[in-house]
Amino acid sequence: MATVQLQVEGMSCNHCVNSVEKALQTIGASGKVDLAAKSVSIDYDDSKLSVAKLKEAIEEQGYDVK
Numbered sequence: 001m002a003t004v005q006l007q008v009e010g011m012s013c014n015h016c017v018n019s020v021e022k023a024l025q026t027i028g029a030s031g032k033v034d035l036a037a038k039s040v041s042i043d044y045d046d047s048k049l050s051v052a053k054l055k056e057a058i059e060e061q062g063y064d065v066k
Helices: 014-026 051-059
Strands: 002-009 030-034 039-044
Touching: 002 051, 014 030, 014 039, 014 051, 039 051
Parallel strands: none
Antiparallel strands: 002 039, 030 039
């Protein structure tokens, strides 16, 4: 297991938090969003997922990942 923290721009409410966390769950990762810090801490299996794949899942929800 690996953990990465990403900055996510465009989140403004609990709906945004749920969208990001659910998108990560869908691909097999576990994310915890900090709305105030505009970030998400993600636990994932680095033998199955890459950081690029995590970013892609979030960006598909309409958010910018830094």
